[in-house]
Amino acid sequence: MYSVIKTLHILSATVLFGTGLGIAFFMFMAQRHKDINVRAFAAKLTVTADTYFTFPAAIAQPLTGAYLLYLSGLPVFSPWLSLSYVLYIVAGACWLPVVLIQISIRNQLLHCQQQNLPPPLRYTTLIRWWFWLGWPAFLSFIGIFYLMVSKPYF
Template sequence: MTAFTATAALVQPITGYLLARNVGWSLLEGWVVLSLGLYVFVGMFWLPVVWMQIRMRDLAREAHEAGKALPDEYHRLFQWWLAFGFRAFAAVLVVVWLMLTKPNIGQ
């Protein structure tokens, strides 16, 4: 799963740049700048989430093998994972809205 997500994260800005250049959009248009900023914002939340998911998987496996309940650390990580995930997902929705509507921002 990480291979697909990481590949998309790398390919998306490249294809977006090529599309913008092909269509004639300036990368300095307000909606493009805001979209790029939100893309970086999402990335800042995505990287810790990957670590959290791996750690939560390991904790769940250890608890299962030991026949114990999930530890408190798992539940704390889950809360952070949820908080990060909602913010990143909301930012992605805003990026999609910006790409669909191309509002006139800062002009």
């Protein structure tokens, strides 16, 4: 059972990180495009991908991690695990507003697309917030991967 849960944990971590990185790249590159149709399409797919891939993986991570701890008998608050929890909370605290920002961006772009309008000034502000909130989440996940692989004792 341990190997099955560990595999699910690794797969959900891969989906969480890989999908996050992939859609961030896709969204970033599309939002630099002049064509509002390209921007709107990317924003729509970004929200969809977060809904179907990132969100379930974000739920699976702590659930499979907790079950792995239970099965392994590792101390729940060993230093490397405690730091992993903090980094996961940081990533989540950045990701939740990013999701709301993505929804707002998508809605603005779809409205602009339908009305044949340029994106409003607020759109530019939201894109900046989206971009800068992504970095702490991305770096937190790199830190979590390192901690999970190395399990340092400090």
